[in-house]
Amino acid sequence: YETIQEDFLKYAHLPAMTKDHYRVDIGSNIEFIEEIPSAVLHGAEGIGLYRTEFIYINRDQLPTEEEHFAHYHQVVGVEGLRWSTIRTFDLGGDKFTSDPKLAKEMNPQLGLRAIRFCLKEVEQFKVQLRAIIRASAYGKTRIMFPMISGIEEIREAKRIFNDVMRDLIEEDIPVGRDIEIGVMIEVPSAGIVADELAKEVDFFSIGTNDLIQYVLAIDRINERVGYLYEPLHPAVLRLIQQIVSAGHRNGIRVEMCGEMAGEPLYALILLGLELDELSMNPLAIPRMKKIIQNSTLKESRELLDKVLILHSATEIRDYVEHYMRQRFPDEFPENGP
Amino acid sequence: YETIQEDFLKYAHLPAMTKDHYRVDIGSNIEFIEEIPSAVLHGAEGIGLYRTEFIYINRDQLPTEEEHFAHYHQVVGVEGLRWSTIRTFDLGGDKFTSDPKLAKEMNPQLGLRAIRFCLKEVEQFKVQLRAIIRASAYGKTRIMFPMISGIEEIREAKRIFNDVMRDLIEEDIPVGRDIEIGVMIEVPSAGIVADELAKEVDFFSIGTNDLIQYVLAIDRINERVGYLYEPLHPAVLRLIQQIVSAGHRNGIRVEMCGEMAGEPLYALILLGLELDELSMNPLAIPRMKKIIQNSTLKESRELLDKVLILHSATEIRDYVEHYMRQRFPDEFPENGP
Ligand SMILES: [Mg+2]
Numbered sequence: 001y002e003t004i005q006e007d008f009l010k011y012a013h014l015p016a017m018t019k020d021h022y023r024v025d026i027g028s029n030i031e032f033i034e035e036i037p038s039a040v041l042h043g044a045e046g047i048g049l050y051r052t053e054f055i056y057i058n059r060d061q062l063p064t065e066e067e068h069f070a071h072y073h074q075v076v077g078v079e080g081l082r083w084s085t086i087r088t089f090d091l092g093g094d095k096f097t098s099d100p101k102l103a104k105e106m107n108p109q110l111g112l113r114a115i116r117f118c119l120k121e122v123e124q125f126k127v128q129l130r131a132i133i134r135a136s137a138y139g140k141t142r143i144m145f146p147m148i149s150g151i152e153e154i155r156e157a158k159r160i161f162n163d164v165m166r167d168l169i170e171e172d173i174p175v176g177r178d179i180e181i182g183v184m185i186e187v188p189s190a191g192i193v194a195d196e197l198a199k200e201v202d203f204f205s206i207g208t209n210d211l212i213q214y215v216l217a218i219d220r221i222n223e224r225v226g227y228l229y230e231p232l233h234p235a236v237l238r239l240i241q242q243i244v245s246a247g248h249r250n251g252i253r254v255e256m257c258g259e260m261a262g263e264p265l266y267a268l269i270l271l272g273l274e275l276d277e278l279s280m281n282p283l284a285i286p287r288m289k290k291i292i293q294n295s296t297l298k299e300s301r302e303l304l305d306k307v308l309i310l311h312s313a314t315e316i317r318d319y320v321e322h323y324m325r326q327r328f329p330d331e332f333p334e335n336g337p
Numbered sequence: 338y339e340t341i342q343e344d345f346l347k348y349a350h351l352p353a354m355t356k357d358h359y360r361v362d363i364g365s366n367i368e369f370i371e372e373i374p375s376a377v378l379h380g381a382e383g384i385g386l387y388r389t390e391f392i393y394i395n396r397d398q399l400p401t402e403e404e405h406f407a408h409y410h411q412v413v414g415v416e417g418l419r420w421s422t423i424r425t426f427d428l429g430g431d432k433f434t435s436d437p438k439l440a441k442e443m444n445p446q447l448g449l450r451a452i453r454f455c456l457k458e459v460e461q462f463k464v465q466l467r468a469i470i471r472a473s474a475y476g477k478t479r480i481m482f483p484m485i486s487g488i489e490e491i492r493e494a495k496r497i498f499n500d501v502m503r504d505l506i507e508e509d510i511p512v513g514r515d516i517e518i519g520v521m522i523e524v525p526s527a528g529i530v531a532d533e534l535a536k537e538v539d540f541f542s543i544g545t546n547d548l549i550q551y552v553l554a555i556d557r558i559n560e561r562v563g564y565l566y567e568p569l570h571p572a573v574l575r576l577i578q579q580i581v582s583a584g585h586r587n588g589i590r591v592e593m594c595g596e597m598a599g600e601p602l603y604a605l606i607l608l609g610l611e612l613d614e615l616s617m618n619p620l621a622i623p624r625m626k627k628i629i630q631n632s633t634l635k636e637s638r639e640l641l642d643k644v645l646i647l648h649s650a651t652e653i654r655d656y657v658e659h660y661m662r663q664r665f666p667d668e669f670p671e672n673g674p
């Protein structure tokens with residue numbers, strides 16, 4: 001524990017910059033305002049994923065614009081944080097209300113959720129967008145839409161966003177003028193057409209938890225198939241590489257906010273993929289920064305190139321684990337996790 | 338109806354060959370032996386997908402090897418059919434038995450099904466494989482494994498297949514010596530690593546129903562999101578093109594057996610994708626053959642190239658519908674479906 005504390009002090013508040021000067025922004029995934037001090041303490045440079053579902057759940061009535069605003073206002077413009085990325089509502093309709101017409105779905109993961117639900121319940125979606133845009137007057141705000149599957153959905157979401165923005169301006173309500181709009185890339189189709197989506201937005205945020213589930217067609221909370229969940233599956237790495245490349249070719253930033261982004265074992269793979277931001281649980285930040293600070297982009301690219309020519313997920317995992325144990329023996333002891 | 342009969346006689350029993358001499362094999366999807374005469378009558382040249390799930394369902398005990406064999410024996414070597422492609426068990430474990438330990442899953446489409454289940458219940462899988470391999474002594478047999486997500490699974494399935502084959506040979510039981518082994522490409526990861534999978538098998542069969550669902554992260558039988566199901570989504574077309582290309586670069590045949598393969602509106606798109614076989618409902622065959630016989634590969638490639646540079650599924654659908662109505666006004670009347 002002492003060692004951890006020592007590392008913590010040494011690495012957490014320096015940038016995640018490699019020895020050959022490649023810098024990755026480090027964000028924090030949070031759900032509650034109360035987590036912000038911990039994020040700052042552990043070295044987050046921004047909020048990379050602020051989940052807003054909790055505002056809706058365990059209540060009888062839909063939240064008002066003022067309730068939304070009260071939360072978002074506290075998330076943007078926090079001293080010491082450079083940005084806040086707010087994700088719009090990302091659950092199925094059953095989380096909004098106990099309305100029986102929102103019947104249980106057979107495969108809720110493949111159902112009416114996230115942006116699909118919001119594009120259907122536009123008035124409720126607008127309430128959230130108004131609050132986010134109002135909050136943007138108080139600090140650097142990014143907004144991102146979950147579960148986008150193609151260009152029609154992001155265009156429609158942007159159209160609604162622009163309507164709300166115009167309404168607020170007409171009402172003389174202060175708004176931020178530099179809100180960035182992004183899409184989460186977590187539906188496989190979005191990854192495959194990332195070159196088209198990149199022309200529509202300011203950034204991508206790769207949601208690896210869902211992306212991996214859909215790419216491999218598994219529900220990872222189902223313990224019978226959890227063994228198939230594999231961030232190092234060659235299909236996952238190839239698709240991420242294609243997404244980053246599509247983003248960069250179109251001049252936009254590409255972030256990652258799934259659990260994969262906070263796993264130290266993958267640090268060099270993530271560097272090699274040239275992600276611009278990694279957003280993770282606050283507690284994961286110091287160790288990830290430490291590894292990045294002791295790596296080079298050059299070796300990371302070489303490692304990625306090497307594993308991308310391997311044939312199976314098993315071979316890739318073995319190779320990465322072996323490499324990381326050799327390279328960072330203190331971080332990944334041979335008999336370690 | 339008279340016109341349909343006339344077309345039927347004229348086109349159904351000629352090959353699906355374009356005017357510039359590109360030939361597509363036409364298979365039939367069947368579930369019951371009783372459908373075979375209809376498949377032959379409507380112009381099927383082989384069985385492209387024989388579903389075997391019905392052998393397991395609505396019964397108390399698992400089917401024996403002899404029961405399996407009795408079915409498969411009738412499917413292979415049918416006069417007038419050049420091949421029979423048998424798909425191994427493709428459902429979740431709940432279809433095998435009413436065993437309560439096979440609990441209901443939250444997202445069964447993302448659960449323990451198809452090859453995942455078979456690789457876990459190896460003894461039961463071997464019973465089916467023995468029967469298929471025995472049947473292969475009586476006619477051209479292809480076997481394909483559903484829901485393969487990566488190279489480990491196909492290698493494991495092949496290893497079990499080879500064990501069963503060796504056992505049968507040791508027991509002096511007649512077996513076919515030219516069984517072809519294929520994978521269904523229906524999990525997105527399989528499509529993305531198709532170049533690796535192609536080195537392991539004799540053919541691919543693209544299962545578009547599931548592939549489209551997983552690529553778009555929708556359950557198409559869920560009416561709330563069925564509107565998102567779109568075979569002409571650019572991500573779907575790109576991925577199929579990549580799968581065909583990976584197969585052909587590695588010298589293997591690429592088939593399609595999802596509903597998309599039997600939709601006349603997509604005939605030129607499917608030709609442009611250069612699929613080697615289309616397998617469909619018997620009743621869909623005559624019309625599909627007619628359109629193919631009146632098309633050219635050249636125009637099909639041009640159409641595909643044209644739609645692949647469009648930006649959205651909506652634009653692609655509009656373009657294809659307009660093109661097909663102009664090109665085949667009798668088949669796709671302006672006020673038609
Ligand atoms: Mg997600």
Ligand SMILES: [Mg+2]
Nearest residue numbers: 483523544547
């Ligand atoms: Mg399927």
